[in-house]
Amino acid sequence: MSEPNPVATLNAQGLLCPMPVIKVQERIADLRPGTVLEVLATDPGALADVPAWCRVHGHEVIESVQDGREIRIRIKVN
Amino acid sequence: MLAAKVVMDQGIHVEGINFFTGFCVESHTHAIRAREGGAPKRNNALWVAEQLGIRLHVIDVIEEYKQVLLHPKHGYGQHLNPCLDCKTFMVRKALAWGFMAERGFDFIVTGEVLGQRPKSQRKAAMPMIARESGADDRLLRPLCARILPPTLPEREGWVDREALFGFHGRNRKPQIELAQRLGFSEWAQPAGGCCFLTNAHYSRKLTDLWTAQGRKDYELDDIMLLKVGRHIRPAPHFKLIVSREAGENRYLEGYRKRFPSLRPTSHLGPLCLVDGQTAPSDLALAARIVARYSQGREAAAVTVAAEDPNGECRELTVAPLAPAELPPAWHV
Ligand code: SF4
Numbered sequence: 001m002s003e004p005n006p007v008a009t010l011n012a013q014g015l016l017c018p019m020p021v022i023k024v025q026e027r028i029a030d031l032r033p034g035t036v037l038e039v040l041a042t043d044p045g046a047l048a049d050v051p052a053w054c055r056v057h058g059h060e061v062i063e064s065v066q067d068g069r070e071i072r073i074r075i076k077v078n
Numbered sequence: 079m080l081a082a083k084v085v086m087d088q089g090i091h092v093e094g095i096n097f098f099t100g101f102c103v104e105s106h107t108h109a110i111r112a113r114e115g116g117a118p119k120r121n122n123a124l125w126v127a128e129q130l131g132i133r134l135h136v137i138d139v140i141e142e143y144k145q146v147l148l149h150p151k152h153g154y155g156q157h158l159n160p161c162l163d164c165k166t167f168m169v170r171k172a173l174a175w176g177f178m179a180e181r182g183f184d185f186i187v188t189g190e191v192l193g194q195r196p197k198s199q200r201k202a203a204m205p206m207i208a209r210e211s212g213a214d215d216r217l218l219r220p221l222c223a224r225i226l227p228p229t230l231p232e233r234e235g236w237v238d239r240e241a242l243f244g245f246h247g248r249n250r251k252p253q254i255e256l257a258q259r260l261g262f263s264e265w266a267q268p269a270g271g272c273c274f275l276t277n278a279h280y281s282r283k284l285t286d287l288w289t290a291q292g293r294k295d296y297e298l299d300d301i302m303l304l305k306v307g308r309h310i311r312p313a314p315h316f317k318l319i320v321s322r323e324a325g326e327n328r329y330l331e332g333y334r335k336r337f338p339s340l341r342p343t344s345h346l347g348p349l350c351l352v353d354g355q356t357a358p359s360d361l362a363l364a365a366r367i368v369a370r371y372s373q374g375r376e377a378a379a380v381t382v383a384a385e386d387p388n389g390e391c392r393e394l395t396v397a398p399l400a401p402a403e404l405p406p407a408w409h410v
Binding site: 014016021022049053055056057 | 110124137
């Protein structure tokens with residue numbers, strides 16, 4: 001059985017776009033491929049911008065949910 | 079977008095850089111405004127990158143940009159836009175970013191067109207930006223390269239100069255035709271400049287901020303707040319920021335621990351932040367102004383809650399200010 005992916009977290013709550021994207025980019029630069037990054041945000045713009053940034057950089061969004069004001073995006077680093 | 083595509087079509091590997099200065103019209107403003115009934119606006123730079131199939135790096139330059147805006151060597155454009163210094167700064171940053179050993183880029187591409195903008199794209203400005211940024215002949219402008227001296231990538235044969243363009247002047251038709259030829263049905267090109275600094279009203283609010291502070295400086299929160307609400311300055315020592323809609327209301331909520339705030343309680347009405355030192359009489363006037371923007375504007379009296387940053391709250395009952403009592407000059 002393969003090891004579960006290590007999980008990293010990033011709190012981008014209260015930040016307005018494009019700051020969540022910038023924070024994700026900075027964080028992912030330090031993460032190994034295969035790591036899952038869980039991002040918490042509150043700006044609904046992050047729901048569009050973070051996945052768009054992931055697409056152009058080849059990372060995979062495995063989950064993206066909005067629960068009231070809270071947004072959670074899980075990214076698999078490639 | 080076009081410049082990148084022209085170079086990519088010659089087999090060059092291109093990656094995009096988008097600098098976030100804090101004044102970008104994109105993003106933040108969309109984030110603040112209410113979105114009821116509308117999908118969030120896309121981030122144009124990311125959209126362009128997706129169309130081109132390239133990576134885009136979004137870089138925070140908020141702190142460093144202060145020096146550019148506060149002390150521009152070449153002065154300002156029509157408003158507070160330091161375009162010449164700004165472009166030089168961005169090319170310099172791109173150079174530092176892209177030429178780092180592990181990235182190893184060979185040259186920089188921009189979408190400038192000679193003579194398209196009055197100051198920063200006039201003939202003398204082009205070599206100046208190349209020189210002062212330190213990029214020199216490693217700065218390629220594919221859309222007007224044919225009417226500029228050959229740059230390093232052209233001389234070395236990395237790009238074919240003959241396949242570049244010689245666009246100049248304010249006429250955008252050739253670029254629109256090129257976009258169509260390249261297969262772009264939609265074309266993201268900021269028509270009114272890329273940032274708030276080219277906006278007359280925004281520039282006026284920034285000047286007012288500097289005058290009120292007694293010095294030219296700002297923090298990110300200051301310049302963000304200038305994008306939000308009505309700014310009303312009844313006296314030199316204080317200003318009101320009155321929200322105009324639900325999204326702005328939500329955004330200003332986040333500042334209630336930093337600024338005293340006012341909100342009508344007897345009627346529906348906007349949240350208002352008070353920026354500056356206020357005497358009790360100032361606060362009463364502020365409450366009357368807030369009442370004037372509430373649904374009680376025609377009522378004889380409106381109750382307004384005044385809250386300190388530490389949460390202490392008291393109520394004021396005031397007569398809404400009549401329109402004639404609010405001089406246009408108070409609107410910043
Ligand atoms: S419009 Fe704004 S971002 Fe664009 S060059 Fe001028 S100052 Fe810089």
